[in-house]
């Protein structure tokens with residue numbers, strides 16, 4: 322008998338992404354061009370395992386392929402229900418190249434779209450991994466507002482961009498985002514955080530070395546800090562950034578717990594070669610549940626439910642204290658959310674082997 326999930330979300334990487342962000346945790350795999358039949362195949366394969374299937378044609382850049390409207394319709398056809406009109410995300414690459422795109426988002430009922438800045442033009446282009454990204458984001462902000470959609474600005478804090486966050490504040494004030502969002506009936510929102518540090522962004526870009534400490538947090542401009550507190554519902558900006566690695570090391574080095582990675586409502590990422598991964602960390606061989614074409618959903622779901630991937634098995638059988646003692650830095654002042662830190666430590670343990 323097939324296992325039954327309360328909800329199952331399947332995201333197929335049909336087209337990839339035009340960007341190569343340095344903070345990206347889903348990885349920089351080559352872009353592909355899968356076809357509608359591939360999405361149907363994936364949905365049909367997982368259909369017997371739930372009465373509540375949600376299907377997405379991307380997990381990197383939304384609406385990147387030219388047939389984004391057809392794919393949106395197909396996602397709705399293959400899914401059991403949609404609880405939101407469209408994700409509060411958009412492709413700024415498409416927004417500036419396709420004049421029908423932002424009006425289409427507005428027609429779907431989208432009220433807010435998130436865009437990511439890392440400071441001014443230089444830092445944003447550098448961290449997005451593509452020259453011209455900043456200018457495209459600025460144009461997209463104008464297009465969104467012209468179509469009644471409020472931009473939400475996400476900002477990341479690293480050791481080397483703390484000073485540049487003042488540019489984000491200057492932009493918010495210069496183009497009057499608070500007032501213009503109010504004029505279209507939506508509150509302007511923005512936030513700053515440090516993101517995760519596992520998988521691709523730790524390995525490819527060494528963002529661990531650039532992770533902020535309280536010294537960088539103290540440099541966050543007041544306006545951005547205030548917006549962040551509202552966004553996260555926290556009382557102090559340090560709560561947004563979590564604890565120092567030193568504090569987490571002390572706590573977790575005495576924590577003998579292990580964890581199952583199984584949920585009754587999993588989200589599976591399917592890459593453009595049909596390998597399947599849970600969405601805990603980067604789609605890497607450590608987390609791979611099998612290949613839909615060669616192994617089939619039976620093996621994939623059994624690997625998931627049995628915690629049988631290398632990463633899930635390690636997390637189930639190895640205490641966090643053992644991993645932290647091997648790969649944590651007891652004197653580090655870098656700031657982490659606790660669950661992000663556990664994911665980072667697991668990732669290092671898997672990459673470097675159990676022995677040190």
Ligand code: SF4
Nearest residue numbers: 338340341342345381
């Ligand atoms: S973070 Fe998002 S936009 Fe950036 S490279 Fe990764 S998938 Fe693409």
